[in-house]
Amino acid sequence: MKALLLWPIMPxxxxxxxxxxxxxxxxATNPPLGLxxxxxxxxxxxxxxxxxxxxxxxxxxDWQWCDLVIISAMIIQKQDFCDLIQKGVALGKKVAVGGPYPTSVPEVALNAGAHYLILDEGECTIPLFLEALERGDETGVFRSIEKPDVTQTPIPRFDLLNLDAYLAITVQFSRGCPFQCEFCDIINLYGRKPRTKTPEQMxxxxxxxxxxxxxxxVFVVDDNFIGNKRNAKVFLRALIPWMQQHDYPFILLTEASLNLAEDDELLDLMVQAGFTMVFMGIETPDVDSLTVAHKEQNTRHSLMESCHKITRAGLQIMSGFILGFDGEKPGAGRRIQEFVEETGISKAHLNLLQALPNTAMWQRLKQEGRLQDFISAGSQTSLMNFVPTRPLEEIVTEFIETFWNLYEPLPYLKRTFHHIQLMTGKRPWRKPRLTHHELRLFLTICWRQGVVRSTRFRFxxxxxxxxxxxxxxxxxYIVTLGAGEHFFTFRHEVKNQLExxxxxxxxxxxxxxxxxxxxATTVYANVN
Structure with missing residues (x-):
């Protein structure tokens, strides 16, 4: 079999x-680890x-060469995903699809003409697909309610990648999350019992x-790296000597829940292992909204104190924030902005709340008759796909203003500096390894932020x-300022498209x- 594996365009x-x-x-930012x-x-x-x-x-x-096309996708890639399926079918190729998007909304892939749907987790469903091919089956949908033992997952084919094209390479330690945030689809895809690889595998x-x-x-792409704290600590204790022996070759980042602040040992182990940044779903400083979203783990302690503790330990925080929760009071965007300024979080991922397919929120809104008849692409440029409890225009206008203000260049620089100043924990020393990519980024930042913009003196x-x-x-610090170049530009796209x-x-x-x-009806009919 000659198989062509495709990863669609990310808007x-x-x-x-x-x-x-x-x-x-x-x-590109990251390669497709799943594929x-x-x-x-x-x-x-x-x-x-x-x-x-x-x-x-x-x-x-490549298209002429292959017998089979295998396509994986996330929801934001849905347009190119469907286009590739249709192209494969038109060329007479067998098309197999998998990944989070077709797993959540399989009918989209079927309507586009895909022959084989390899859904859920591949360790369970790829063998079913291969058996079907052996039998000569022309089509098939392969699903499994079983969650695989990830200690049997093979090492990804990193050799297929053009490494020099990426900002970060991805690996995965665990799947699943113990929490049950209403709007999140992770527990639908991977379950609430975190499964982990062995330290030897990693x-x-x-x-x-x-x-x-x-x-x-190296981005450890777990949706919650500390979902299984015991196993995370076992892995970190094995990782620390490996990183030391290899002179800390990688800069590590991951995603984790805010209850990381409750475990001093885990915090210290992550820093000593070479983790420098963690993405955290803070969502909102409004406790009532956190309760509505069933994000109780963020209500046990002060959000501000938890963020400061994690930052002081030596971890830079990237955060997720959301506007549009049920019962949300006006001014939520302003309160998020104030929280971000106080914590110094540079990269604040602000989004309008979306109902993702098959989540608890999706099911509730469907029962309440508030779900719209479209699936959001999950980008900051998409309106909400349900009827909120306060006026949609009010929420979106507030979102546009907040997103614009968060990525005004001067406040961004000040916030980044504040965040770095808060980081007082002792990190392991890593010898800088600079390539032409870092040099290009640094020189452009010096020109744009240090000469062209009004940020020059502050820079x-x-x-x-x-x-x-x-x-x-x-x-x-330099890489964070470099990320700002994207946000300074992207805010214009967000504003224009939402307006x-x-x-x-x-x-x-x-x-x-x-x-x-x-x-008016008579007039309209006559006009048309």
Whole structure:
């Protein structure tokens, strides 16, 4: 079998860092870990070609060569995902799909013409798919309610990647999360009982990346790295000596719940293992909204004190915030902005609340008749896909203003400096390993933020202070300012697209109001 593995285009979003990548001469933020893991599960007798369409498009020769096309996707990639299915079918190729998006909404892939749907977790369903091929089945939908033992998951096919194209390489330690936030689909996809790989597995993956010459960010993409704290500590205790022996070759980042602040030992182990940044779903400083969303783990202690504790330990925080919870009071955006300024969190991922398919929130809103008839792409440029409890226009207007203010260049620089100053914990010393990508990014930042923009005096003053007082954090500081280049640009796209959608909504409502009048209806009919 000749299989062509495709990863669809990621539209511009908060996570794409497109402007930053362009400046640094990189092509994509992360590779598709799921797809290259699937590649490792295919029979060794198969020939495999791989194309991350965010890095380089597949060729016509690739399409002619293959017998089978395998496509994975997240919801934000839905347009290119459907286009690729239709292209494969039109060319007479068998098309198999999997990943979070078709697992959540399989009918989309079926309607696009996919022949095989390999859903849920591949360790369980890929064998079913391979058996179907052996039988000669022309189509099939393969599902499993069983959760696989990830200690049997093979090392991903990192060799398929053009490593120099990425900002970070991804690995996975665990799947699943013990919490039950109403809006989150992770427990639907992976369950509430976190399953973890062994330390030996993880170190084997790290060793492969090390031997391939990778020396930048490694993103441990667990949805909650500390979902199983005991196993996380076991892994970290094994990782620390490996990192020390290899002179800390990687800069580690991950995702974790805010209750990390409750465990001093775990915090210390993460820092000593080389973790420098953690993404946390803070969502909102409004406790009532957290309760509505069933995010009780964020209500046990002061959000502000928890963030300060994690930052002081030496971990830079990237955070998720949401507008649009049921019962939310006006001014939620302003309160989020104040919280972000106080904590110094530079990269605050602000989003409008969306109902993801099959989540508890989706089911509740469906029963209440508040669900709209579309599935949001999950980007900051999409309106909410349900009827909120306060006026939609009020929420969206507040969102636009807050997102714009968060990524005003001067406040962003001040916030980044404040966050770095809060980081007083002792990190392991890592010898800087600079490539032409870092040099390009640094020179562009110096020009744009230190010369062109009104941030110039603040930029040079802050840079000098960090270099003199916290040289070990200078790399983190520069990269965070580099990320700002994406946000400074992306906020214009967010504002323009949401305002356009709001105007279209107002126009539609105006037409509906006109049509409600008998005389207006007659006039409208005559015009058309």
């Amino acid at each position: 511009n979003s908060f996570w794409s860092y497109q402007e930053t990548l362009d400046v640094a001469g990189l092509r 290259i893991t699937v590649a490792a599960m295919l029979p060794t007798s198969w020939e495999v070609r791989f194309a991350d369409r965010n890095v380089q498009f597949e060729t016509d020769a 170190l084997a993956e790290f060793e492969v990346l090390y031997r391939m010459g990778w020396r930048r960010y 040079w003053w802050q840079l000098a202070i960090i270099a003199l007082t916290k040289p070990q954090l200078l790399y983190d 356009t959608q709001l105007q279209a909504l107002r126009t539609a409502r105006s037409h509906e109001a006109d049509l409600a009048s008998p005389s």
